[in-house]
């Protein structure tokens with residue numbers, strides 16, 4: 001079990017390996033250098049990689065393609081590029097929004113059964 005402290009609560013995480021976070025309706029953005037790393041891992045050229053596995057997201061760069069099952073790299077509930085998955089996936093569920101807002105945390109908890117939280121206990125003699 002992992003945990004990270006947010007203001008007023010601590011977010012806990014114990015992944016059940018269900019793959020549900022890769023099935024939710026959303027976008028996985030490719031950060032600087034991530035495209036190249038995944039391309040090399042898959043041994044495909046840039047043209048093929050972009051065509052098969054990514055979509056352009058307005059002016060914000062590229063995102064991983066979604067298919068009927070969710071992320072195109074989710075196969076039988078496993079990430080087939082796990083070793084080189086993007087930072088957005090690596091840092092889940094400790095995203096800035098989740099660490100700032102209980103509403104965002106509750107949204108993540110609605111689809112990820114591995115995520116939870118506990119509230120801070122005030123010290124007995126706290127002012």
Ligand code: SF4
Nearest residue numbers: 015016019021112114
């Ligand atoms: S939804 Fe949560 S428990 Fe399931 S694989 Fe994703 S992180 Fe793990």
Ligand code: SF4
Nearest residue numbers: 022071073074079089
């Ligand atoms: S890249 Fe892997 S971990 Fe990230 S959403 Fe796709 S299947 Fe899930």
